[in-house]
Amino acid sequence: MSKTTADLLPCGDPVQFLNEQGELTGPGAEAEARGYTMPSDEDLLAVWRQMVIGRRFDTQATALTKQGRLAVYPSSRGQDACQVAPMLALQADDWFFPTYRDSMALVSRGLDPVEVLTLLRGSWHCGYDPVATNTAPQCTPLATQAVHAAGAGHGLARRGSDGVALCFIGDGATSEGDFHEGLNFAAVFNAPTVYFVQNNKYAISVPLAKQTKAPSLAYKGIGYGIRSEQVDGNDAAAVLAVTRTALEHASSGSGPFLIEAHTYRLEAHTNADDATRYRESDEVTQWSTRDPIARLRAYLTGTGALTAEIEEQVTAEAEEYAARVRERMNAEPEVAPLSLFEHVYAQPTPQLREQADLVRAEMDEVRA
Amino acid sequence: MSKTTADLLPCGDPVQFLNEQGELTGPGAEAEARGYTMPSDEDLLAVWRQMVIGRRFDTQATALTKQGRLAVYPSSRGQDACQVAPMLALQADDWFFPTYRDSMALVSRGLDPVEVLTLLRGSWHCGYDPVATNTAPQCTPLATQAVHAAGAGHGLARRGSDGVALCFIGDGATSEGDFHEGLNFAAVFNAPTVYFVQNNKYAISVPLAKQTKAPSLAYKGIGYGIRSEQVDGNDAAAVLAVTRTALEHASSGSGPFLIEAHTYRLEAHTNADDATRYRESDEVTQWSTRDPIARLRAYLTGTGALTAEIEEQVTAEAEEYAARVRERMNAEPEVAPLSLFEHVYAQPTPQLREQADLVRAEMDEVRA
Amino acid sequence: MSTQTQSTGTVTMAQGLNRALRDALTEDEDVLVFGEDVGTLGGVFRITDGLTADFGEDRCFDTPLAEAGIAGFAVGLAMQGFRPVIEMQFDAFGYPAFEQVVSHIAKMRNRTRSMLTMPIVIRIPYAGGIGGVEHHCDSSEGYYAHTPGLHVVTPSTPADAYSLLREAIASPDPVVFMEPKALYWSRAELELPVTTEPFGRAAVRREGSDVTVVAYGPQVPNALKAAEVAADEEGWDVEVIDLRTLVPFDDETVAASVRKTGRCVVVSEAAGFGGVGGEIAARVSERCFHSLAAPVLRVSGLDIPYPPPILEHTHLPGVDRILDTIARLQWDDQPDVARLEVSR
Amino acid sequence: MSTQTQSTGTVTMAQGLNRALRDALTEDEDVLVFGEDVGTLGGVFRITDGLTADFGEDRCFDTPLAEAGIAGFAVGLAMQGFRPVIEMQFDAFGYPAFEQVVSHIAKMRNRTRSMLTMPIVIRIPYAGGIGGVEHHCDSSEGYYAHTPGLHVVTPSTPADAYSLLREAIASPDPVVFMEPKALYWSRAELELPVTTEPFGRAAVRREGSDVTVVAYGPQVPNALKAAEVAADEEGWDVEVIDLRTLVPFDDETVAASVRKTGRCVVVSEAAGFGGVGGEIAARVSERCFHSLAAPVLRVSGLDIPYPPPILEHTHLPGVDRILDTIARLQWDDQPDVARLEVSR
């Protein structure tokens, strides 16, 4: 096998810097040779802080479903390192392609949390401004965003931007044809697009073993000529390091990059799902001990970067953040039936104008 | 990289037994370790004979387009080794999934040539009986058959059959999502399905370099955990050897297998295509010198298996075969308008009965 | 179809469907149920609840997450004589399988002169009214009904859910089986063997003499409710037809009713333009023109992407819109042309 | 749109389309043309002939062979402000892109309250009459016309091909641009700038007073021919309307015509059930009921998979079937009910 061919395969084991106890043990020679470097304490502290806030946001959102304030919420608790670290690696020019599960990532990117929750709250639109935020609407039809990200990456390169399109995708969604087509287009057009697979081990109830027989999802990259890596997705340091390398790789014109992050979804698929039907509580308990926040906390406490004072302050910040979300979500969302007709086309068709008239007449009747 | 992971990758170079001069030079240590063994002279003579007949059939079919006897014909001249050798490796229980290009393969499997040409002649049906011949209708929507073959392979295994589903597919079609989904389903269900990619370097006008950046298409297998190989598709001995291994692998319960055969389409995409618009005649000339029939002929002449007498006899046989096809194709195809309604459903809907009445009334009017 | 006579009492439509799958799995070894999350989980709507436990993973199983894959895998299995019953988790998630459904499942019998058949059932939970977020409430029946080679079926009662699904599985041809999500938890009697109308027959759910309301799937209960209100409040005697199968279409029952009543309203939940509602209205007008006292009018979803929970009631045909439309049928001149053209 | 006035003499529709692409590529740097074989080859129908040579591979290029990929790539490029013009090589090969088209291209504006728009043109050579083998002659306009958020356009003349394609490319919204393959080589004058009806307006191709024939795309020439024959042989004065755009639909022109003539035949080539033809017939009946002297009748393709070259003339609405149907409009009683029900 030629050198270049080997370069397209991931490391034999997921890249890891911090072990489960938060001790610096990695990344090991193979990973080091690929240029993944340990982030600074400062960067890691920022990741830790945002993970604390992000998780608080996430638990708040789950709570809001119980109060009927959200129609549905897919939690990413347990995947916090994947949700947060790549966001802090993004530059302003970069575009982000999130899925329904990536609300924590969106707020970590700095988007307004209530805007982020708009769709899940029951509105018909994505809430935020995709152009102002360089962020595509959260994508529900699985894997379709993999192709959008290839096109957007190519578009960024055409515009002469250094920007990269970062595409999040789940392990289950890698089975969809659009994942394949997206990676292939990205490779053929040498698009600056990074695919970040959050392998949280389940697609709703279906475990990874029923999804693929690949040695790991990162082995899919070579089939497209795409450089690939697997990383411990609960090690925020490793996630940050590998994502940075991937973004640089893409931004510098070396083409797309595929990352598989091994992580775990601690909550059910959404609040509407009953995870006890398909997985053992043992498994969940075991993964709880690999908590990405605790791990980074242990490391940063060890280096002295994280003090009790900072921790207290960040905890308070997180509570405040959640309180503000809760409060704002208590306001009823705007209900304006006629807005349904406003954004189907730039100009409503005569047919839509008729239908709007009908609805308007009905509203008048009710009012009268 | 673990031993099993390496096993999923193809040999660094395409497996070859016979060089372009027809000298036995391969397969080399790497390929030998994988169990590919040189077929017997007897088997190779059968392949050579069928290639001669198959090619004659193919040129005859192209000629029939000029006489308006075929609506369209996609030739496989130059790909003769790929068309023929795998067919001779198939067992009776095996199912074959051909594309529009694989008419030569179908007649090599023993199907009636006029039945095979039915569709291309302008009829609405595939001509042959898929169940009696264990052969799916020729597939035009690209890559869709990759999933059918996974299902059929799984179905065969469920029935306790030793049969394998052999799926032909073009290089361009590997870009389709269905290729990905087919391979993945086959792997996950451990289906006895062999995917045989005829990499003839073009998808109509689009060269492989615009189709993929993979080191070779055979590198796609590892992403599904599928054992893969690349083979010199103009070396009938190598094609036969690798296909046999693949079929055994699948039949014995070891799961699917992906073969990439490097070959070349000497004719235009179809008779309606003008290949001079997108490729240099130099390239075609160069590939003409790698002719699979000449190569095997040289080898078999060298071993003494192929004598002038046999050659004469096979040439005559091929001419006779072509003459018979020509003759039978001269008969006008049956035209029975009402048959259009017969096979839409087992029982025509009331709506179709009404429409059939309308057509019947029109026919009566014309007759009257 | 089922041979034991037994009353199950009242059941939900979801239970009726589950029972139909169970009975089919029991009676025919070649029936296979598969799709996303249909195994261990029992489906996100629990329609396949307990099937893996009771029939084994061999008969009811999860697949990789790929709808074209699921449909294409069913094609391959059908080629080997199996009768796959597959699920598209939500209507909009059936679109990735569109090519497999339209170019293969619908056409294979024809392409092979009935030598290779596709006895595949594609179950699709469809339509809205359940507060689903975007992409979860499409009404895609129009796409399938417009595709020759497919049967398209949609029940509105638990008994129909049972009998139509049994008939669909027994059918030698592919059936797109559209399950109205909003009715999954609606309850009614289910007595086995069921004695519903056969496949291809519409059911007259309520007899009436003044106007025919043609509805299907999720809108049947609204049509019935509207009929009651119309009787109570306006004294109009509304006949309600539940189509049950869209393809084949029961022209006979519909035309007979409209010829009797002289008026017709067609109710469908999908976006109106180019959908099944237009087809029905056109057929009725073609066949019953000289019996009609007023134009056939339609009530349908708006021509917009399915809207969010907080606005879905604006989109959905409801009892009021059906009643308003019936009221507009009492024309003797053209009073409504003005209304239709108010926006010009 | 184009500013230079120049007569190109007679051109084929294929040339008109090519010219429109050229002018759009020249005028707007953000226009990108891509798809399968559209580059070096110039497309299997040569619609993109010479574009790569003249504008560079940067502006007109081949992609990998994957239609969902092509459509999704267009979505990503549109997000970056480009105006992709993509080709689905043949109608049936647009189905793999169905999810991208229906769930994203059609809905993105709505999902983002117009902050992210999809000025994408999806060119689809469609319909038959060219002796194509299976899967090469589908009429898929019904699927797209039933999808809110898409415009659906289909020209029948070289001038319309030019002007509608320019308008489609300039449109802020996605346009499914259905090109009737059978008319690619039809010739007519093309004078620039063209002065065709604007987007959304139907064209009255022939005025008449007895009956309105509504047609679009490949069937317009047949409708015109039928009108001539009807005038010559029966003395019927047929008005022929070419819809040009299916979405938006020009109710005004169509209704005005039918109110004038009192009779209407709708011609579409697609399988009839659940297609655009039914929608048109339903709309006309709704709007013009009291002006109608006879039911609105339809002429359409049969409800079968598109048949092979040797039988396609049986499937296609042709001049004779249009004439037969016009003849059936001269009812004063119900003579045709018997015919419609002959099969029962």
Ligand SMILES: Cc1ncc(C[n+]2csc(CCOP(=O)(O)OP(=O)(O)O)c2C)c(N)n1
């Ligand atoms: C095309 C499509 N099919 C099915 C679904 C329904 N669905 C939503 S999430 C989900 C599981 C996705 O699993 P994975 O990709 O692993 O992401 P995760 O939810 O674990 O983050 C499914 C099947 C969908 N949204 N889109």
Ligand SMILES: Cc1ncc(C[n+]2csc(CCOP(=O)(O)OP(=O)(O)O)c2C)c(N)n1
């Ligand atoms: C889904 C689909 N898209 C497009 C086409 C049109 N088409 C027919 S053959 C072909 C090229 C196929 O190339 P390849 O897979 O390399 O096979 P080859 O023709 O070289 O044997 C194309 C684009 C098709 N048949 N199906």
Ligand SMILES: [Mg+2]
């Ligand atoms: Mg997952």
Ligand SMILES: [Mg+2]
């Ligand atoms: Mg090829």
